[in-house]
Amino acid sequence: MTTITADDDHDPHAAHDDHGPDKGLTRWITTTNHKDIGTLYLWLAFIMFLTGGTMAMVIRLELFQPGLQFVEPGFFNQMTTMHGLIMVFGAIMPAFVGLANWLIPMMIGAPDMALPRMNNWSFWILPFAFTMLASTLFMEGGGPAFGWTFYAPLSTTFAPDSTDYFIFAVHLMGISSVMGAINVIATILNMRAPGMTLMKMPLFVWTWLITAYLLIAVMPVLAGAVTMMLTDRHFGTSFFDAAGGGDPVLFQHIFWFFGHPEVYIMILPAFGVISAIVPTFARKRLFGYDSMVYAVASIAILSFLVWAHHMFTTGMPVAGELYFMYATILISVPTGVKVFNWVSTMWKGSMTFETPMLWALGFIVMFTIGGLSGLMLGVAPVDTQYHDTYFVVAHFHYVLVTGALYSIIAAFYYWVPKWTGHMYNETHGKIHFWWSTIAVNVLFFPQHFLGLAGMPRRIPDYALQFAEFNMISSIGGFAFGLAQVFFLYIVIKTIKGGEKASDLVWEGATGLEFEELSSPPPYHSFTVAPDIK
Amino acid sequence: MSAASEGDYYVPHGTHWPIIGSIGLATIAVGFARFLHGSEITVMLVGIAILIFMLYGWFGQVIDESISGLYNKQVDMSFRLGMGWFIFSEVMFFGAFFGALFYARAYSIPWLGGASNNDATAWLLWPDFKAVWPLLEAPMADKFASAKEAMGAWGLPAINTALLLTSGLTVTLAHHALRREDRVWLVYWLFATVALGFLFVGLQALEYSHAYGELNLRMDSGIYGSTFYMLTGFHGFHVTMGATMLLVIMIRAMKGHFTPDNHFGFEAVAWYWHFVDVVWLFLFFSIYVWGGSGGVIHE
Numbered sequence: 004m005t006t007i008t009a010d011d012d013h014d015p016h017a018a019h020d021d022h023g024p025d026k027g028l029t030r031w032i033t034t035t036n037h038k039d040i041g042t043l044y045l046w047l048a049f050i051m052f053l054t055g056g057t058m059a060m061v062i063r064l065e066l067f068q069p070g071l072q073f074v075e076p077g078f079f080n081q082m083t084t085m086h087g088l089i090m091v092f093g094a095i096m097p098a099f100v101g102l103a104n105w106l107i108p109m110m111i112g113a114p115d116m117a118l119p120r121m122n123n124w125s126f127w128i129l130p131f132a133f134t135m136l137a138s139t140l141f142m143e144g145g146g147p148a149f150g151w152t153f154y155a156p157l158s159t160t161f162a163p164d165s166t167d168y169f170i171f172a173v174h175l176m177g178i179s180s181v182m183g184a185i186n187v188i189a190t191i192l193n194m195r196a197p198g199m200t201l202m203k204m205p206l207f208v209w210t211w212l213i214t215a216y217l218l219i220a221v222m223p224v225l226a227g228a229v230t231m232m233l234t235d236r237h238f239g240t241s242f243f244d245a246a247g248g249g250d251p252v253l254f255q256h257i258f259w260f261f262g263h264p265e266v267y268i269m270i271l272p273a274f275g276v277i278s279a280i281v282p283t284f285a286r287k288r289l290f291g292y293d294s295m296v297y298a299v300a301s302i303a304i305l306s307f308l309v310w311a312h313h314m315f316t317t318g319m320p321v322a323g324e325l326y327f328m329y330a331t332i333l334i335s336v337p338t339g340v341k342v343f344n345w346v347s348t349m350w351k352g353s354m355t356f357e358t359p360m361l362w363a364l365g366f367i368v369m370f371t372i373g374g375l376s377g378l379m380l381g382v383a384p385v386d387t388q389y390h391d392t393y394f395v396v397a398h399f400h401y402v403l404v405t406g407a408l409y410s411i412i413a414a415f416y417y418w419v420p421k422w423t424g425h426m427y428n429e430t431h432g433k434i435h436f437w438w439s440t441i442a443v444n445v446l447f448f449p450q451h452f453l454g455l456a457g458m459p460r461r462i463p464d465y466a467l468q469f470a471e472f473n474m475i476s477s478i479g480g481f482a483f484g485l486a487q488v489f490f491l492y493i494v495i496k497t498i499k500g501g502e503k504a505s506d507l508v509w510e511g512a513t514g515l516e517f518e519e520l521s522s523p524p525p526y527h528s529f530t531v532a533p534d535i536k
Numbered sequence: 537m538s539a540a541s542e543g544d545y546y547v548p549h550g551t552h553w554p555i556i557g558s559i560g561l562a563t564i565a566v567g568f569a570r571f572l573h574g575s576e577i578t579v580m581l582v583g584i585a586i587l588i589f590m591l592y593g594w595f596g597q598v599i600d601e602s603i604s605g606l607y608n609k610q611v612d613m614s615f616r617l618g619m620g621w622f623i624f625s626e627v628m629f630f631g632a633f634f635g636a637l638f639y640a641r642a643y644s645i646p647w648l649g650g651a652s653n654n655d656a657t658a659w660l661l662w663p664d665f666k667a668v669w670p671l672l673e674a675p676m677a678d679k680f681a682s683a684k685e686a687m688g689a690w691g692l693p694a695i696n697t698a699l700l701l702t703s704g705l706t707v708t709l710a711h712h713a714l715r716r717e718d719r720v721w722l723v724y725w726l727f728a729t730v731a732l733g734f735l736f737v738g739l740q741a742l743e744y745s746h747a748y749g750e751l752n753l754r755m756d757s758g759i760y761g762s763t764f765y766m767l768t769g770f771h772g773f774h775v776t777m778g779a780t781m782l783l784v785i786m787i788r789a790m791k792g793h794f795t796p797d798n799h800f801g802f803e804a805v806a807w808y809w810h811f812v813d814v815v816w817l818f819l820f821f822s823i824y825v826w827g828g829s830g831g832v833i834h835e
Contacts, residue, residue, distance in 0.1 A: 025550055033550030114545045117614035120594070124554035131562035167572050171565035178561070181625045189617040193610060223625045227632025234766065237572050239680075239756025242636050242766075245661070246676035248759035249636075250644035257632055320652060527547060 024526065032127070035119035036526060037104045038422075043126050044101030048411075049491070051093030051133065056484055058086040063446075063480035065463050066473050079463035080148035081140060087151025088169075091269070092176050093133055095403065098411045099272040100125075100183050103211050105422060107187065109516035110205045112196025112535065114527040117189035125183040132175035139165035150461055152262070155243035155254040159235045166236070170229045177222040184218035187211055196515075198535030202296070205514050206289065207275030209296050213303045214271045217264045220307070225261040228254065252317055259310035267306045269403060271299055273370075273410030274341055277363050279514070280417050281345050284360035285352030286511040291344040298337035298344075305334050315383045316390045324383045331381035335374070342371055357509070358432030362413030365440050366406060373401030376451065391461075394454025400447045405440075412439075412490070419497055420504030421516055424523040427497040435493060438486040445479025546611050548601075553594040560586030599801070603793065612800055619804040623811045626774070630815055633770065637763040637822060641669050641833070644759070648675050649834040669830035674758030683753040683761060689824035692743045696736050697820050700775075703732035704813045707782070707806050715796050719789065726786040729809070733779030740772050764827075767819055771812070778812045781805045 024030045024039065034040060061082045065073050074082070104122070108115055116122045139146035144163035147153065158166060191212045195204070204212075232254075234240040241247020243254045274295075282289045289295065311319060311327040319327075345367055356364075376398040380386050389395060412435075420426050449472040454460075458469045465473065504522045516524070519533045560583050567580030601607065649667025650658030658665065662675040674680035687693070710725035747753040747764075755765045785805050788794065794802055 029550070032555050033552050035548050035550060115547050118618055119548055120551045120554060121618070123551060124557055127554050127558045128561060131558050135562065135565060164573055167569040168566075171569055175561060175565060181622075185618050185621045185625075188621055189614045193613045193617055219621055219625045220628050223629035224632045227629055231632070231636065231766070234755070234762070239754070240762035240766065241674065241680070241756075241759055242762055245644070245648060247674045247680050247756075247762070248640060248645050248648065248671045249762065250639070250647075253636060253639050253644060256639065257635060260632075260635070530545065 033123070035115070035123055037108050037116045037119070037122065037528075038524075038526070040116075040122050040126050041101045041104030041106075044097045044104060047126070047129060047133075048094050048098035048101060049494070051089050051097065052408075053487070053491070054137070055086050055089035055094055056487060058082045058089070059480065060484050062086065063477040066465070067477040068474065069465055069467055069470050071464055074463070076463045077145060077148060080150075080461065081146045083461050084147045084150055084153075085137070085140065088136065088147075089133070090403070091151060091265070092173075093129075093136075095269045095407050095411070096180065097129060099211075099214070099269070099407075100180075102207075102272065102276070102411070102414050102418075103183075103187055106418065106516065107190055107208055107211060108194065109520060109524060109528045110208050110514055111191065111194060111199050112515050112519075112529050112533045113190065113194035114529050116186050117194050118186045121182050122186050125179045125186065128175050128179040128182075132172045132179065135168050135175070136172040139163075139168050142168070152258060153232070154258070155232065155235070155251045158254075159232055159243055162236070167233065170233050173229045174226055177226040180218050180222045184215035184222075187215040188219075191215075196529065196532040196535055202293070203535065205275070206278035206292070206295055206299075207272065210271040210275030210278075210299050213299050214268050217268050217271075217303055217306065221261040221264045221268075224257060225265075228257045228261065231257075252314070255314050255317055256311065259313045260307075262313065263310040264303075264306040266402075267302055269407045270370075271303070273366065273407050274299060276410040276414045276417075277345060277366055278341075280359050280363040280413055281348050281367075283417075283509050283511045283513070284357060284363075285349045285354050287348055287352045289344070290347035290350075291340070294340055295344055298340040301337040302334060305330065305337070309334065312381055312383075312386075315386045328381060328383040332378065335378055338374060342367065342374075353511075357416075358427070358429060358436060359413045359417035361433065361436040362409050362416060365436065366409040366413060369401055369405030369409070369440075369443075373398055373403075373406055376401065389454060391459055392454035393450040393458045393460055396460050397447050397450035397454060400450070404447070405443055415494070417509075418516075419494075420508045421520070421522050421524065423498055423501075424504055424521075425497050425499075425501035426504045427493060427501060431489075431493050431496075435486060435490055438489070439483060442479050442482035442486055446476055446483050447479070449473075449476045449479075546607060551594075551597075553590055553597070556586060557590040557594070560584075560590055599788070599793070602798075602801075612798075615800055615804070619807060623807060626811065627815075630767070630770065633763065633767050634818070634822065637767065637827065640671075640759045640763060641827070641830070645669065645671055646834040651834040666832070667834040668832050669760070670828060671758050671760040680758045681752060681754050681756050681761075683751055683757045685751045685753070686760070686828045687743070687747055687751065687753060687764065687824060689820070689828050692739050692746070693820060693824045696739050696743075697816065699732050699736045699739070700813050700816050703729045703736070704810060706732065707809050711802065711806060714789070714794055714799055714802060717796050719792075722789050723786060726782060726789060730779055730782045730786060733775055733782060733809075737772055737776050737779065740768065740775075760827075764823060767823055771815055771819055774812050774815070778805070778809050782809065 024036065025033065031039065031043060034043075061074060062079065065071070065079055104116065107113075142163070142165040144165060146165050147158070147162065147169045149157035149162060153169075191204070191208055231240065231242040235243055235249075241249040243249050243251050245251065278289055278295060309327060309331045311323060312331040315324060315327070354360075376394065380389055380395065380398055416427060416432055453469055453472050453476070456469065458465055506521050507517050508522060509517070512518075515529075515533055515535075520528060563583030563586055564580055565583075567577065567583050571577045571580055645667050646652070647654045648658060648662065648665055651667070665675040666673070670683075670686035672683040672686065674682070706725045706728040710722050710729060713719075713721035713725055753764065754761050782805055785802050788801065793799075
């Protein structure tokens, strides 16, 4: 088997068996290579992570003490809104797509993604979308200030003019995500090397297959929601306006029909990463592979059936509250299967604790804390007290920061020696882990107490009794932010040089990317399909 | 070189079309947003021109590569998967609007009329509101343009249903002609399909003018008008797109493209056309037949 390539002038005779990348900026703008595009995604995610992180620093600075010290309440609201949007759509999601691009072709024994040109387009829409989104901050009337959930009528009747740019930015992100997801599905279903059956695929590939399905199912619903916002704002429709027979609560239903699967879009690939790292450093096979696959699929199906647990206090018939409560609690069963399987994988393993394993263990412990507070929130009667308090903020930051983000960082340390051929500095990696982990708990754990005591989210000022915990939380926030600047240094240093990594990289590593490819791997991963044992 | 033989991988080299497409999309977005705030529509039109240029160039390149035999069965399957999942994403897009329609009829209007435990809502907000479907008069009637009458199902909409169903048949006949390499009938049946498609769009424009003129059924007539125009409008837009794509396929057929075993371009558009057809059937029943009748939902 050989690889056929075609140049841009589409002259078939220009096809040749092997070629490297173009030079300079053109390489990155016109590339169809999954590794280049993966790198672009990861860097975009990092830039967005630091941007959204800076906004979080503004939030924590204002909340350092009670009273208003640094920013206007309106600007504070813009910061919470943009921080959420940028972290969800700009940092976590693109980072996972970057990992998918880098890893899926290598893991299934393919030369590249199935639709390489569309892959380029999926990425190159995003810088335009985020420029548009960020530019709203500088427009007259300010940027969106209605929270990342943009509930009507805050986002329709009472929103600033810049909201239309926000709407179109969401449309563009949706187009990008759907194309990226179609590419992932086509790659996994069509590009596997002979012998790579579905139930032999690494779990990262499985989790991404299911994530891509979720993306294609719900991103268009989000596009529909913002389209209805747009027509409500400008064309006289009344989808979210009770005066015309619509209902603002309808917005919440449609938003969360997107929003809840979105939560799993941000965590399923993380499960895949952890399921790759834990067996390597426990030097055992993953415990319960089949049950892991079925658990991920069950979580994905259930994720479509639980959306209104975000709306327990909005107003719903009691039968609805009960149904959504029971369905939500049901998700803890497949999630529990996953956590117990990771723990069982480590049971009696020959464990070592290199940096990726530390981040993975941090994930398992702290994601479980976030999962347990999620159980509390899923119980409708008690949610009446927790709703829209800092308890919710603490919950989803444990899930998204010490969950999704930790898995992304773990993935970086685990695969960067493969990608670049350089080992990162182990001491630096460990410092990064312990520094982040102490800081992140100082940052978010007190927020549980604040929320239980009744401090509402998205408010720039607070009652005096919340002062101590807020100050502690802010100190943790600044420390965590600084740790990620250190991470930037580690990333650049590792790319530029470092101890040479072996092809296997880790003693206990398995999978095609470690066993069959050099470090760094060739530009087109597998030009000849590997033998699958 | 054995590009067309089975099992070979095909990896295209760099391409500049995506970045042009991104610039086009961003220009459309910025132009539309500016237009909504009082600027001229010129910027948006420039964006649309850039996007059309991109589509022409990108598809042109893919067609050239396909004809010169660069693609193999695996590439064909990637294209099939891509088109199939794209259509699934479109289904979900329409799903959001169907959801709004069903929610309005099943929940928001009865609740505004006091159903479930909402007596106080009805009594405090708009005590005179009549919870009926189709909703001709909005709860806050003076803020909205009350419609005189709902759109009936058995006039133009029924004719349009017949047109679209027939076009589904003609495109299938075109496919059969292509498979038996009967290029004359391929083009004839494609022409019939395109004509039926554009006729549908024309009749829908007529229906809209009737709705706006005689019936005073408008986008700002409340939730009935909102859902009516959102669903039929996006559907009409998709019919226009589909008919345009069929036109391109017809021109390609006249140029001698497609063979009996290799014509995924044709099939992709035919899939899309059937999807548009099926959406219309759902629309016809939920907007016109079921949605145009009903009466009082809550006293």
